[in-house]
Amino acid sequence: MTHATATANLMHPPAPAEPGSGVYSNKLGMWVFLASDVMFFTALIGSYIILRFGVTEAWAAPGAVLNVPLTAFNTFLLICSSVSMVKAYAAIADGKKYFLRAVPGKMLRDGGLKFWMLVTIICGAMFVGVQVFEYIKLVGHGFTPAGFREGSTLAEHAVADAVRFGATTSGLYGSSFFTMTGFHGFHVTCGVVSMLYLYFTKVLPEKYSAQDYRGIETIGLYWHFVDLVWIILFTIVYLI
């Protein structure tokens, strides 16, 4: 048995062996991992729902404390990155390993894997950047995981309009906001780092091909999951 086949056997099962899921292992593994991540966010989001609807006092009105327009733009950015992820997947499925290629008769050049993957990474990194900026601004105004900091701008607003700012529930508001969005941001960061790693070790050296682009599909699954969680978070944290 050659070294190549031996290594091949080590990494993949002899196909078809005993029919399994019908889905290659990296993808199956990612689905299982995402199931665990669903449970993690369920614990956080479920707790938020229980706590928020367990208090009798006013909860901060949407937009009172948080910058909804900026975060709406950020949401749009993340959705764009999911779209570009799909474009990257489609590109490599067609074997387009390149960055950009001129297409006769068309004004815009055609994007390959290298281009669309880079777009995804940049959009993802920008999302994190905007969120960090948002955090800095919020803390500067006095919004912390423990609630409104004494003597801060927000604390003063809260005194003036306790209902709109959810003065008495600000501690819980801060606790749940920073924990949920923080861990989501952490997941996005891990995604960006992973994509960067793949970009430099596999995408640029053109190791993916139309015959084998499993890594792209696998990271794509993770990325779409992260996007989905954000849409839920954005809705229940910023809009409601």
Add this chain to the structure above:
Amino acid sequence: MTTVAHAPSATHHGPTSFWRKYIFSTDHKIIGIQFLFVSLFFLLLGGLLAMQIRWQLGFPGQPLPGGGILPESMTSGGVILPEYYIQLVTMHGTFMVFFAIMPLLMGVYANFLIPLKIGTHDMAFPRLNMWSFWLALTAGFIMLAGFFVPDGAARAGWTMYAPLSARPDLSGATYGQILWCISIVVLGLSSVLGSVNYITTVINHRAPGMTWFRMPLSVWALFITAILAVLALPVLQGAAIMLLFDQTIGTHFFDPIAGGQALLWQHLFWFFGHPEVYILILPAMGMVSDIIANGSRKPIFGYHSMVFAIVGIAFLGWIVWGHHMFMSGMNPTLGSTFMVSTLLISVPSAIKVFNWLGTMWRGNLHFTVPMLNAVGFVAMFTIGGLSGVFMAATPVDMHIHDTYFIVAHLHYVLFGGSLFALFAAIPYWYPKMFGRMMNEGIGKWHFWLTMITYNLVFFPMHILGMGGQMRRLYDPTQYDFLKPQQPLNEFITIAAFALFAVQLLFLFNFLWSLKHGKKAELNPWHDNGLEWSLPSPAPHGNWERAPNVYRGPYEFSAPEAGSADFLPQHVKLATDKEPAGSLPR
């Protein structure tokens, strides 16, 4: 009959350094063995913590022998202090659950057995597997560090109820509590990543002919347990993070003064916690099934029922968590619903016990050390399971909740259950791990002495609980209603010292046999599993080519077996057809 296995050639990877081969290994068998050594260490540590607990309960206020070496923060004149006592009970539970039993069952046997028993080279993701081990070891160090930081280790019980656990000013523990949370998050990641591997491997990497219903019950149990782990651990991680933030950055999840809810912790913890206890028993049940069938020289009785029972237990395990909270102040109607689901979950466990009995019935029973311990498991787990019925009946639970009746129950299922199963599994698969046999004579002494001392320790705890002795109590003699029972506490303590001493026999046997045990043949137990077709110890990569599987794992004493009383899964008889997908021979 026995196929000579072809070891993959040494030029597979080129010569591997000692570090890549034994320390930073991606081989599932080495990783399993790494987990084994580390977990046995934590088991020993957990036992040492228990000895100190028993000293204080048996002889409250007496100086601990050798207590002088402990610092002033833990003992005063050698006498265990209350603040140290509650660290002891907390860390005993924590180490035993998270760093001994869970990794011994999953880290060791999911890793070691799954690829071997389903006929593949290694796990689906060998490097991820290696990360699982190192994360678990890191978590272990973080947890250990709790004893060495200012103010000492976490001390709100292994169940960490908030707000006590969230408020250093109320518990007295600062860094120790923080380290507990961090360790749990890291350990959770280790478990999740490990489970991703186990699940993917079982689904996608079974050898040709290894259909779902030809898998051994040990693999079924490990597979279902991995699903439980992958879904339950993240909930604990979430809870631990919320607790960590309450302790450090001023959040208020569990602080009622700021709108948080104390009961929220309990719901989160037990939503994880109940599936966790099934994680701690199902693999044990699976391995016991394999060993009892082997020891009885008979197929497992009711294989399909056994599979459905495992699935049933796993499924029902998600909807019983409230039975830990009957007295918590939650809505009493929830008490009723959780009582129903809790009573129902006893049924699949009962089914399993009867099927083990059925397996032994009319068998040809060989009482090797593994078989003795496996039968001991059934005997002890039955007691533990039946004592659970008392708690499930909520009015009775009013009296016995948070008493030593519960302590008795949990130790009967975790020690009498899981640990006895490990006392069976470790010698059973030892030859395939290390190429040698553990000493049978020492093993038999260990079994009988453990069986006696163990019951002397834990059975009387039912009586203590009935009498009302509460858990985590530094000094029962403070209460008039408990003073009459103090002689029983003393008795249990002495029996516990004896029990611990007997375990040193096992430890000695385990370590001594590594170098001096009888060299093992290919299939010392005449078992049918695929692993027994490989040399002892099994080589890196297991098989050159995946074996074909022609039958289920329990064809002992089958007529087709001829004069032998076993028929391995991979042996082809004239009447067998090749399975689909089989590789050319």
Add this chain to the structure above:
Amino acid sequence: MHWWLPTAASTFAGPIDGLFLAILIITGIALVIVEVGLVWFSVKYRARPGRKAFYTHGSTRAEVIWTAIPAVTVVALGIVSNHYWVQIKGRDSVPPNAYGIGVHVKQFEWQMTYPGPDGQLGTSDDFTVRNQLHVTVNQPTVVHLTSEDVIHSFFIPQFRIKQDAVPGLNINAWFQATKTGEYEIGCAELCGMGHYKMRARVFVHTPEEFAAWMAQQIAGGSE
């Protein structure tokens, strides 16, 4: 040395002890069947030269029987248990004439607040006593449990009553003592370093004794 359940001193003890005994008998029977079975099979079917095991994969009939019997048993147990559970802890279980006492729990003591002569809690004539619960025999008492800091648990073994006291919640726990005498409260939830020291005394009085004690408290007398 006490080998059984503590003295029964409340109306709950009858049903709870009865249920305990019933479960003991049922599980005892199951235990004997399994353990005797194990020992008997171990002896009867031990390996001997020339013996062969009986090759079978199981019996559906056996599966049905040993699934149905446990299932029916536990369902019956559940129905009986729930009947008493609702009586003891149900939302509407507190008798309307129950005598109310506020029990505020903290690290590491119990603070009992009595309604005073006007019989109403929350009025100016209430008074608080540390670590002493005084009740009248054969009269329902309801304890309003609150916690200052962490979770504690109100446990009187002879009354078979246990209820966690949770910070942020006000929980009612009622009972009716049936025997005069002195008993103890133990804390049944780990609450910190002093958990073991949280002992309180319970005095079950005749109505006359209770009235006398009450009068003494109002007059500013010592405990």
